[in-house]
Amino acid sequence: MTHLIGLVGTNSEQSTNRKLLQFMQHHFSETATIELVEIKDLPLFNKPADGVIPQEVQFIADKIEAADGVIISTPEYDHSVPASLINALNWLSYGIYPFVDKAVMITGASYGVLGSSRAQLHLKQILDAPELKARIMPSSEFLLSHSLQAFNPDGRLASEEQIIKLEGLFEDFLSFVSMTKQLTHAHTINKQVAENFSWEKPYKE
Template sequence: MKHLIGLVGTNSSQSTNRKLLQFIKANFQKEATVELMEIKDFPVFNKPADSVLPEIVQEAAEKIEKADGVIISTPEYDHAIPAALINALNWLSYDVYPFVDKPVMITGASYGTLGSSRAQAQLRQILDAPELKARIMPSSEFLLSHSLQAFDEDNRLKDSEQIEKLSGLFADFLVFVDLVNQLVQAHESNKKEAANFSWENI
């Protein structure tokens, strides 16, 4: 059975994106295990000169490295992903490169009508950066709008059409994970490129 990381893309304790990942974990437990990962305790990124990473970052990087894939659920603040998520990705691409060639599925929940669509587009761009080089599942947006009203008392999605769509995307992601994890020939070279990349040399 595949093991996935569900990355909660916010530091909010009341986030519906956490609820969405909790639903995914419970609803698809027969297909894969999903381990939720929090970023709320990551320190502010400061590019340490000694390249020594905080323990929480190192542990997160190791878990992502070992996982078969990652699901990131992001809210949208001012047409963008939260600063906390950017901060986490900054850490997870500094002297560690767990996202290189890692299969990633992006989801998102927001209080409004657009379901974090702009934030998801921005996140795709960030994950394609030379220091991250993630393998992002294409054409797979899951946009949960009006997320405050989307869950019942048992933390299940109310809308059967949303559940059907999410089920299809999750099944596709498991296939995508299998496909991506066969593309290993250039993995070590890709990791070296990420580690050696410097914007100062461009």
């Protein structure tokens, strides 16, 4: 069975993005396992003087590396992703590169009408950075607007239309994961590019 990581893209204790991933974890349990991973306990990113990655970061990196794919659910703060998610991705691209060529699906829930659309666009740009270089499923936004009212008391999405849309996107993602596994010819060089990339190195012809 396909094993996925559901990355909760916020440090909020009461997050509708966590609720969305929990719903997906339960709803799709017969076709995939979705293991929820939190970022709320990660330290603030600062290049360690000794170059040693914190255990909490390595723990998440190892899980991503071993998974078939990753679902990231992000809220939207000031038209962008939360600082806590950027912080996590900073760590997960410093000396470790678990996202390189990893299949990623982006979802998002927000209290407003746009359902984190601008944050999702920003997240795609971040995940395309040389040190991350994830394979992001194209044309697959799942935007959950008015998320405070979007769930029933049992945690199920209230809108059947939204459930049907999510089911279709998830099936597409499983196919995307399968296809991505076959795109391995450039993986070694992509990993080397990520490892060798540095904003601090002088440019050479």
